[in-house]
Amino acid sequence: MTTLRIIYTKENYMSFLGHLELMKLFERVFRFNKLPLKFSEGFNPIPKMTYASPLSVGYSSKGEVMEVQLESEMPLNTILNLNFPEGIKVIDAAYVNSKKSxxxxxxxxxYLIKVEFKQSIEQLPVDEWISxxxxxxEVLYEKKAKNGNMxxxxxxxxxxxLKMVYKSEHELILRAIIQTGSQGSLNPExxxxxxxxxxxxxxxIDNIRIERLQLLYEEENKLLPLFEMRE
Known part of the structure; x- marks a missing residue:
């Protein structure tokens, strides 16, 4: 058995695909291309696939990461050329031995966060406000816990x-690296x-558009691309 890690885009109309539908899509593409999938045991075997972090419906991404267990290796060129619907494209693939999920x-x-306002924001001192x-x-906000309590x-x-990268009369674009994962997550909206x-x-606010640029992990107090994690 071997672990194949893939980094892929999720853009355009595919950004509105829910996580369960995305999983089914990957399974269909893998089966169609005859990847030697490793299946779970039991009465209803399913391919052993894991995703780093489900993306909210409507969010696009330039770098989602997933892993799939295979019975044997296939040429990486085959993986890189898998044919998905427009909006999903395999950027890179690698076989890994990492024991960490x-x-x-x-x-x-x-994230790249594009905020569109109904009124002009040209006079707002956004840079000063961010600083x-x-x-x-401490800036507190209320969040509902799993037990239903706030x-x-x-x-x-x-x-x-967090920084501003662009401002026009009605649009503000922010670039942010924020916590995601089991230790706590912050929604960009x-x-x-x-x-x-x-x-x-x-x-x-008229509209907020979110694009995830990359997923990161921490090692020796540095943030590094999750796709590159090998140990």
Missing amino acids: LMASLSHSE AFLNQS RSINIIELIHT TLVNVMCKHFGIPHE
């Missing part, structure tokens, strides 16, 4: 980096809404 190793995600926001020791979360502890509320921005 993708989901357990994932610590952060990098002031990150210099706070609990207060300090959003500052979940932000690794929550980040925008909490920051706007913190500064009392009266401008109404």
Whole structure:
């Protein structure tokens, strides 16, 4: 048995594909191309596939990571040339011996966040606000726990980096690396809404578009691409 790790895009119309539908799509493509899949045991065997972090419906991505167990290796060129519907494309593939699971190793995600406002924001000092926001020791917001109770979360502890990369009359583009995974996660839309509320921005948000740029893991206090994790 061998582990094949794949990094792939999820863009355009495919961004509206739910996680279960995505899993079925990968299984169909793998079966059609006769990959020697390793199946689970039991009455209903399924291919042994794992995904680092399910992407919210409507979010696009330039670097999702998944693994699939195979009975034997196939040429990587075959994997790189798998034919998916437009919007999903295999960027790279590798055979790995890592004993760590993708989901357990994932610590952060990098996002491009495009916020469209109904009113003009040209006069807003966004750069100054972001700097002031990150210099706070504590900014709390309420989040529903798994048991249904609300609990207060300090959003500052979940932000690794945040900066403005573009601003026009009605659009603001932010680039952020925020915590993702078993130790806690921050939704990028929550980040925008909490920051706007913190500064009392009266401008109404028309739309928020999210693109995940990459998934990251932490090693020796450094954030590295999850796809490259080998141990």
